Amino acid sequence: MKTTGRDSSSHLVRPITRRRFLKQSGAIGAGVLGCPSLVRSASLNSMLQVACIGVGGMGGSTLRAVASHPQVKIVALCDVDAEYLAQAAKAHPEASRHKDWRELLTNHTDKFDAVTIGTPDHMHAAPAVTAIRAGKHVYLQKPMAGTLHECRVITEEAKRAGVVTQLGNQGRSSIESRMAVELIRSGAIGKIKEVLLWENKPLSWWPKNTSLKTASDPVPTSLDWDLWLGVREPRPYLENAYHPKTWRAWFDFGVGEMGDMGCHHFDISFDALKLTAPLRVRQTTPGSSGPLWGERRQVELIFPGSEITSDETIKLTWHDGDLRPDVSRIALPQGLKTLPESGTFWIGEHGCIFKNYRGGRPIVLPEDTFPAEKYPMNLQPQDHYHDWVNAIIEGRKACADFRHGGPLTEAVLVGAMADRAAGEWLEWDQDKQIFTNSAQATALVRRAYRDGWKIEGLG
Numbered sequence: 233m234k235t236t237g238r239d240s241s242s243h244l245v246r247p248i249t250r251r252r253f254l255k256q257s258g259a260i261g262a263g264v265l266g267c268p269s270l271v272r273s274a275s276l277n278s279m280l281q282v283a284c285i286g287v288g289g290m291g292g293s294t295l296r297a298v299a300s301h302p303q304v305k306i307v308a309l310c311d312v313d314a315e316y317l318a319q320a321a322k323a324h325p326e327a328s329r330h331k332d333w334r335e336l337l338t339n340h341t342d343k344f345d346a347v348t349i350g351t352p353d354h355m356h357a358a359p360a361v362t363a364i365r366a367g368k369h370v371y372l373q374k375p376m377a378g379t380l381h382e383c384r385v386i387t388e389e390a391k392r393a394g395v396v397t398q399l400g401n402q403g404r405s406s407i408e409s410r411m412a413v414e415l416i417r418s419g420a421i422g423k424i425k426e427v428l429l430w431e432n433k434p435l436s437w438w439p440k441n442t443s444l445k446t447a448s449d450p451v452p453t454s455l456d457w458d459l460w461l462g463v464r465e466p467r468p469y470l471e472n473a474y475h476p477k478t479w480r481a482w483f484d485f486g487v488g489e490m491g492d493m494g495c496h497h498f499d500i501s502f503d504a505l506k507l508t509a510p511l512r513v514r515q516t517t518p519g520s521s522g523p524l525w526g527e528r529r530q531v532e533l534i535f536p537g538s539e540i541t542s543d544e545t546i547k548l549t550w551h552d553g554d555l556r557p558d559v560s561r562i563a564l565p566q567g568l569k570t571l572p573e574s575g576t577f578w579i580g581e582h583g584c585i586f587k588n589y590r591g592g593r594p595i596v597l598p599e600d601t602f603p604a605e606k607y608p609m610n611l612q613p614q615d616h617y618h619d620w621v622n623a624i625i626e627g628r629k630a631c632a633d634f635r636h637g638g639p640l641t642e643a644v645l646v647g648a649m650a651d652r653a654a655g656e657w658l659e660w661d662q663d664k665q666i667f668t669n670s671a672q673a674t675a676l677v678r679r680a681y682r683d684g685w686k687i688e689g690l691g
Contacts, residue, residue: 283309283310284350285333285336285347285348286310292316298348306324310336313455334362349363352480357691358685358690364389367393369395399636399640401616406614410608410611421580442481445468464682483523490531502643509535510660511545511660512533519651526651530555573590574588
């Protein structure tokens, strides 16, 4: 495939060869973490060359955020929609342009060191695994993937390759989130007994057209519909149904609201409580079947406890779709009369912590027992995107490395899958990746890719 933009002859001259830089940067799993000066010495004398797969919507936001790092040069842009590609090229006119990530990762890997991926959920795993196997550092938007099997493969491949990875749950880097982790781990409210989470933003991405028909609407001239479908089976293009930004509601392309926001909301608890995989999960509201995920859910997840929890297990309950926790169980901070749109409430042995997801620091309750001077004061601002770049340069793990982001996403997906088998407790076996009491739920763990898109060990 012919590409436009800068070719390899226009790359900056480097005092260290690209081969040496890639070898040093990719060797983290083999000992560079113990000798970060090797990577640092290379990076101080060269720009980090980044290719971006998916440059519209959240992918465009990722592109701009990573490109704002002073040691990053965007050298390749890839998108199935020519309009998105043309818009991104205005800011990066020298970058080569591609519409098929397979062509980019097959023919041009000598031109870049790292990849950002901001595609619809169903097309996260295939380019991520391909890039990792090519020795590229990867920034991948959340959720890591749409299936549990894909998440596991991505995590294992990244660990094996030793590349620097970052999951796009940007809230993890905020001062407020890190403060909440410190408060919980410090014992500010004693050991944790239970966690309530809720996310009730309007579903702006819900399709305006959910009526499936066999005849195709005209495909936008800018869009390669077959490439957009990627690993999924062919179907007619339907206006206002899938692209742009309305794919998340469809079972074949997204993971619904819990998949969309769960990696943000669960992260503090997953980190602070030292959680692993859930033991069992149950959706107590009606589930879904057919082509669309449910628009609302309440899901209970039971995790093994830790030294941070009061019991041998701990329950986290997720609410979305304009469903909220029982307000009688939640103490509100001073000045707040109703539950905010989204938030988390940690119930401890001798107090609670309230956090509005949309902003503001976590608040220890009762407030009069925990004055302002007891809150962590030493936290510095951290840019989630720049942390990934800096981790590559410094030869260390990023803050949302896939060894954290993979298990986190798996926990969220175990909960999301309950939408397809609502009402019963689903027993989850992390090692075998099966729901031991539900063949119906286990069938969701792994999905085949269509011919022409199959990737060894993935789909």
